[in-house]
Amino acid sequence: MTVITEASIKELAGFKSSDAPVLSCYLDVDGRKHVRPKEYLLELESLKKKLLVTHKDQDFSADFALMSEHVRTQLDRHGVRGIAMFSCAAKNYWKVIALPVPVANRLSANQSPVVGPLEAIVHELEPLGVLLVDRQRARMFIFQFGEVVERTELFEPLPREYDRRDDASRGSREREQHHIDELAQQHFRHSAEVVFRLFQEKGFGHLSIGATDDVHAALEHHLHPYLRERLAPRIHVPVAASETDIAKAVFEIEHLVEIEREQSMVLKLRDTLGAGSKAVAGLGAVLDRLNERRVATLLISNGFEQSGWSCACGALAVKGPKCPVDGQEMSRVDDVVSDAVDVALLEGAQIVTCEGNADLDVHGRIGALLRY
Numbered sequence: 001m002t003v004i005t006e007a008s009i010k011e012l013a014g015f016k017s018s019d020a021p022v023l024s025c026y027l028d029v030d031g032r033k034h035v036r037p038k039e040y041l042l043e044l045e046s047l048k049k050k051l052l053v054t055h056k057d058q059d060f061s062a063d064f065a066l067m068s069e070h071v072r073t074q075l076d077r078h079g080v081r082g083i084a085m086f087s088c089a090a091k092n093y094w095k096v097i098a099l100p101v102p103v104a105n106r107l108s109a110n111q112s113p114v115v116g117p118l119e120a121i122v123h124e125l126e127p128l129g130v131l132l133v134d135r136q137r138a139r140m141f142i143f144q145f146g147e148v149v150e151r152t153e154l155f156e157p158l159p160r161e162y163d164r165r166d167d168a169s170r171g172s173r174e175r176e177q178h179h180i181d182e183l184a185q186q187h188f189r190h191s192a193e194v195v196f197r198l199f200q201e202k203g204f205g206h207l208s209i210g211a212t213d214d215v216h217a218a219l220e221h222h223l224h225p226y227l228r229e230r231l232a233p234r235i236h237v238p239v240a241a242s243e244t245d246i247a248k249a250v251f252e253i254e255h256l257v258e259i260e261r262e263q264s265m266v267l268k269l270r271d272t273l274g275a276g277s278k279a280v281a282g283l284g285a286v287l288d289r290l291n292e293r294r295v296a297t298l299l300i301s302n303g304f305e306q307s308g309w310s311c312a313c314g315a316l317a318v319k320g321p322k323c324p325v326d327g328q329e330m331s332r333v334d335d336v337v338s339d340a341v342d343v344a345l346l347e348g349a350q351i352v353t354c355e356g357n358a359d360l361d362v363h364g365r366i367g368a369l370l371r372y
């Protein structure tokens with residue numbers, strides 16, 4: 001079983017088979033939805049039937065058998081909510097990736113593995129750092145897949161009250177207050193150090209801080225610039241909150257982070273489109289730029305599929321059969337959008353899969369920021 005990483009996705013995207021199709025199957029095996037394995041086995045059977053409707057003349061029996069066999073006997077659902085299976089039996093190609101999040105069911109036949117859904121997941125899986133802090137306590141967590149994978153705590157009690165029996169003079173009280181503030185500042189500095197150390201040791205994509213406004217401002221001042229760049233929306237739970245309550249709030253924050261990332265990329269696309277020639281929108285234009293290897297970032301609406309054409313030279317097109325690059329005869333592909341994701345990954349482009357982004361939908365559900 002392969003672990004989902006950018007590298008394993010790139011490797012999948014690199015497998016090509018022009019004569020015998022590669023089947024890509026995504027199956028939701030989430031135990032919360034499907035208590036009995038029979039439920040997703042039936043789902044797999046129905047996906048197979050649907051594929052055969054559009055590929056009447058093809059024999060997928062060997063691939064189908066591998067998939068059923070895996071789902072029936074090899075699947076360990078511990079911590080697994082979805083699986084991705086890639087099969088090209090004619091070439092002895094078989095890969096399975098277990099996913100810690102559920103996926104939309106789909107089965108398709110293409111010239112290479114369909115990796116778009118994996119790209120979307122890999123970003124969702126980026127760990128999130130959470131720091132809950134007040135003037136004397138700091139709790140730091142790293143969340144991944146909705147669970148705590150790392151936790152640490154710091155407690156630096158402030159003196160409750162100075163003994164004022166002997167000296168209640170104004171100057172001394174100010175000095176005392178000043179001293180308490182110093183201690184709190186020191187605590188914020190230590191907290192910021194703890195966060196940075198954890199960031200270096202374990203890594204996380206974003207940091208969400210839970211604190212009052214004044215504590216947040218003081219702490220932000222001590223944060224390493226790397227961390228300041230990674231600040232996510234603030235988390236609203238008390239420092240003493242239970243891990244269950246923190247996890248609930250984290251779920252919201254992760255969603256906000258992803259939406260923000262998608263929206264900022266779509267806005268960048270829109271601005272760049274308006275400014276000149278370093279962006280394109282719409283499937284045809286995007287494929288042309290991919291053929292020229294000019295795409296730096298590919299933006300797609302999740303679920304966007306369209307049939308098209310693919311050439312042995314690697315070029316893709318909406319209209320065929322003549323290749324726009326070398327004039328050869330191209331072959332039809334069921335989903336040229338998925339092929340575009342593969343090509344973009346191989347060209348080293350970043351992929352942004354957008355969930356229900358109206359701004360991208362009006363631009364034809366696909367767009368690209370160009371290298372030049």
Ligand SMILES: [Zn+2]
Nearest residue numbers: 311313323326
């Ligand atoms: Zn060609």
